[in-house]
Amino acid sequence: MIKHGAAVFENVRRYRTIASLYRQTAAFRPLLRRSLLAQAEEWEQRAVNELEAHFQIEIESRPYDEYCRLAAYAAGEMRVAA
Numbered sequence: 001m002i003k004h005g006a007a008v009f010e011n012v013r014r015y016r017t018i019a020s021l022y023r024q025t026a027a028f029r030p031l032l033r034r035s036l037l038a039q040a041e042e043w044e045q046r047a048v049n050e051l052e053a054h055f056q057i058e059i060e061s062r063p064y065d066e067y068c069r070l071a072a073y074a075a076g077e078m079r080v081a082a
Helices: 005-028 030-061 064-074
Strands: none
Touching: 005 030
16 A cells, blocks of 8 residues: 555654653663563664655656656766756
8 A cells, every 4th residue: 555655754753752652661660671672673663664665665656767867866976957
């Protein structure tokens, strides 16, 4: 299922919020610290996976010549025409 960009970023925001709550809880629960930090890392990874999937779809949906121009620009090999 292809998600709209706003939905992807909302999911990422939620995942990172959950990860932050796990880290905060870990600060106050030393006996559970390792487990809570592992959970936080899993939620952060979900956020990264969501972003990677979104941008991979964006890249694949662009025409090849546009992709080449963007790649050249990102590599510093091309200037934007005024």
